[in-house]
Amino acid sequence: xxxxxxxxxxxxxxxxxxxxxxxxxxxxxxxxxxxxxxxxxxxxxxxxxxxxxxxxxxxxxxxxxxxxxxxxxxxxxxxxxxxxxxxxxxxxxxxxxxxxxxxxxxxxxxxxxxxxxxxxxxxxxxxxxxxxxxxxxxxxxxxxxxxxxxxxxxxxxxxxxxxxxxxxxxxxxxxxxxxxxxxxxxxxxxxxxxxxxxxxxxxxxxxxxxxxxxxxxxxxxxxxxxxxxxxxxxxxxxxxxxxxxxxxxxxxxxxxxxxxxxxxxxx
Numbered sequence: 001x002x003x004x005x006x007x008x009x010x011x012x013x014x015x016x017x018x019x020x021x022x023x024x025x026x027x028x029x030x031x032x033x034x035x036x037x038x039x040x041x042x043x044x045x046x047x048x049x050x051x052x053x054x055x056x057x058x059x060x061x062x063x064x065x066x067x068x069x070x071x072x073x074x075x076x077x078x079x080x081x082x083x084x085x086x087x088x089x090x091x092x093x094x095x096x097x098x099x100x101x102x103x104x105x106x107x108x109x110x111x112x113x114x115x116x117x118x119x120x121x122x123x124x125x126x127x128x129x130x131x132x133x134x135x136x137x138x139x140x141x142x143x144x145x146x147x148x149x150x151x152x153x154x155x156x157x158x159x160x161x162x163x164x165x166x167x168x169x170x171x172x173x174x175x176x177x178x179x180x181x182x183x184x185x186x187x188x189x190x191x192x193x194x195x196x197x198x199x200x201x202x203x204x205x206x207x208x209x210x211x212x213x214x215x216x217x218x219x220x221x222x223x224x225x226x227x228x229x230x231x232x233x234x235x236x237x238x239x240x241x242x243x244x245x246x247x248x249x250x251x252x253x254x255x256x257x258x259x260x261x262x263x264x265x266x267x
Contacts, residue, residue: 002035003220005031006031006035006221006224006225006228007224007228008228009028009031009225009228010224010225010226010227010228010229011228011229011232012228013028013058013225013228013229014058014228014229014230014231014232014233014236015232015236016255017058017059017062017183017229017233018062018179018232018233018236018237018240019179019236019241019248019251020161020165020182020251020252020255021164021165021179021180021182021183021186022158022161022162022182022255025051025052025054025055025153025156025157025158025161026111026162026255027259028050028051028054028055028157028225029044029047029048029051029107029156029157029158029263030047030259030262030263031221031225032046032047032050032051032218032221033047033104033263035218035221036209036211036218036221038205038208038209038211039203039205039206039209039211040205041100042100042203042205044103044104044107045095045096045100045103045203045216046203046206046211046213046216046217046218047157048095048103048156048157048197049095049157049193049194049197049215049216049217049218050197050216050217050218050221050222050225051157051158052092052154052157052190052193052194052197052217053190053194053197053198053217053222054222054225054226054229055186055190056187056190056194057226057230058183058226058230058233059183059184059186059187060187061230061233061234062183062233062237063183063184063187065234065237065238066180066183066184066237070177070180070181071181071184073173073177073181074181074184074185076140077140077141077143079146080141080142080143080145080146080185081146081185081188082146082188083143083144083145083146083147083150084146084149084150084185084189085150085188085189085191085192086146086147086192087146087147087148087149087150087151087152087153087154087189088150088151088153088154088188088189088190088191088192088193089150089154089192089193089196090147090150090151090154091150091151091152091153091154091155091156091193092154092155092192092196092197093196094151094154094155095154095155095157096196096200096216098155103156103157104263106155107156107157107158107263108260108263108264110152110156110158110162111162111256111259111260111263112260114163114166114256115253115257115260117166118166118249118252118253118256119253123169123170124166124169124170124249125246125249138168138172138173138177139171139172140171141167141168141171145167149163149164149167150188150189153186153189154189154192157193160182160185160186160189161179161182162256164181164182164185164186165178165179165182165252174245175243175245175248175252176240176243176245176248179248179252194217197215197216198214198215198217200215200216202214202216203216
């Protein structure tokens with residue numbers, strides 16, 4: 001039953017990867033915490049590591065099937081990508097050292113803070129005070145944002161889209177472009193985080209809970225999630241749904257609220 005549930009959630013991660021730029025992190029973390037509840041407090045650590053692998057594969061596949069003309073918007077973002085990767089390495093290390101409860105509650109608090117920010121501050125649901133619609137000449141994300149975004153994203157296991165999508169939205173991109181570009185940015189975060197997670201020592205509780213880990217990654221859970229996600233990504237990239245921009249933005253906030261509620265239930 002766990003495997004069937006994970007495949008079903010994998011279908012949802014495929015949808016969130018394409019429509020919201022979430023490579024699976026925000027959806028994968030709560031469900032892996034649930035599936036590996038026998039690990040006790042270590043379930044959150046395993047969930048963030050497993051999430052990094054799922055995001056790496058999902059984001060990589062989604063990027064590979066994205067039209068090159070869309071990816072050209074990231075031209076000249078080499079420093080940003082390097083700093084995202086450096087921050088992610090630091091965040092993944094911090095996850096291994098910090099108390100488990102810190103990561104769990106940081107996940108909840110960050111989601112709640114982000115929802116409030118998107119609702120109250122201009123630029124996501126509505127244009128900034130200076131007026132005008134979404135710009136025809138979007139600005140590039142400042143490279144200096146890379147390190148903090150990468151560190152927070154890897155620490156929470158969320159891939160960075162919860163920060164990069166609002167930032168690109170406020171830089172003048174439509175929701176469709178912002179969520180699409182979140183995938184290659186997620187790659188820069190997920191790669192070092194996954195490498196560090198696979199090389200880490202498995203949690204001691206895993207043997208007693210009959211959870212088979214490679215490092216901190218639950219490969220059984222990751223495989224089931226990817227089995228559901230990858231076909232959905234392929235279909236939706238080929239035939240993306242036409243969603244009005246404002247509805248797309250509200251749906252993004254709604255998904256964050258749902259994930260926050262699930263994580264509160266798992267406390």
